[in-house]
Amino acid sequence: MKAEPAVQRRLLDLAEVDAELARVTHRRRTLPELAEIAEAEKVLRAKQDALTTVGTNLGDLDREVRRQETEIEQVRAREERDRVLLQGGKVGAKQLTDLEHELATLGRRRAALEDDLLELMERREAVEADAQHARVELDKAQEAMADAARRRDSALADLESTETKRTADRRLMVGRFPEPLLTLYDRVRAHKGIGASLLRSRRCGACRIELDRNAFAKVKEAAADEVVQCEECGAIMVRTGESGL
Incomplete structure (x- = not known):
């Protein structure tokens, strides 16, 4: 799946909103x-x-x-x-x-x-x-x-x-996301709790697991507009200057 890097980065803002909504739901119960x-x-x-x-x-x-x-x-x-x-x-x-x-x-x-x-x-x-x-x-x-x-x-x-x-x-x-990307994000979030996260210093921000050498090589070789997912948790990994690529 393809999506402009800027569009992918906006997923982080959406993920933060969803995380806050999840915290609200959790706090309401607890x-x-x-x-x-x-x-x-x-x-x-x-x-x-x-x-x-x-x-x-x-x-x-x-x-x-x-x-x-x-x-x-x-x-x-x-x-x-x-x-x-x-x-x-x-x-x-x-x-x-x-x-x-x-x-x-x-x-x-x-x-x-x-x-x-x-x-x-x-x-x-x-x-x-x-x-x-x-x-x-x-x-x-x-x-x-x-x-x-x-x-x-x-x-x-x-x-x-x-x-x-x-x-x-x-x-x-x-409304600012293409439908295929939003569908993927929502599907992952429904199953794993987090739909997208920042790839920081070779570590997935969703599951906190550091990518091994092969996985990191695949991500590094992927085009900037390629949507990449964590092999461990499935979350969309948003790449920025902090990703260590």
């Missing part, structure tokens, strides 16, 4: 923020689960506190009823003894219930402190997630801008 977000999602789920668990414990304790308070109120009501009967002076000796015994029993029962309630309130206070800590930790996890998402979106926007500009540049550039 943004560090993507890994941060994946990790932040795990942490966020763990913090949400922790808050749910402590919230469940707090709810259980609240129900137990209310049950205990209700039972204490019932005991107090019974005590008050018995005191009213005692103070009324209208009960017999046996009933009086029974009421006094019942009041003593109720007093002990209320004291035990109040001790239990105090213990429950202390446990609830500790669990409430855990809940507050869990909410703080959840807020931190949500903020970390939001921060990573903002940075990801900013990076993606920059990449999108670069891709749009370089894609437009490429559309303008490809």
Whole structure:
């Protein structure tokens, strides 16, 4: 295949545009923020689960506190009823003894219930402190997630801008190449990743392999307008004063 040396040299500009577009594609897939977000999602789920668990414990304790308070109120009501009967002076000796015994029993029962309630309130206070800590930790996890998402979106926007500009540049550039040369370039690039590169100091710029004596002799003997390809990677080797020919 033939192509003017100047046209071949323009392939290097096209290759640089394609390399930048490839870097954009690679960076879009490998943004560090993507890994941060994946990790932040795990942490966020763990913090949400922790808050749910402590919230469940707090709810259980609240129900137990209310049950205990209700039972204490019932005991107090019974005590008050018995005191009213005692103070009324209208009960017999046996009933009086029974009421006094019942009041003593109720007093002990209320004291035990109040001790239990105090213990429950202390446990609830500790669990409430855990809940507050869990909410703080959840807020931190949500903020970390939001921060990573903002940075990801900013990076993606920059990449999108670069891709749009370089894609437009490429559309303008490809019209300057003869169709056979562009077809060869695109075919090599599709299979090898790099369609053309500079031959510098007897080394292919695409695969970085130095040409052996026979390969170098063939390239040196080729006409200036002959399109030459690397025997190792197939990339079009653009020859300039840096090629060492």
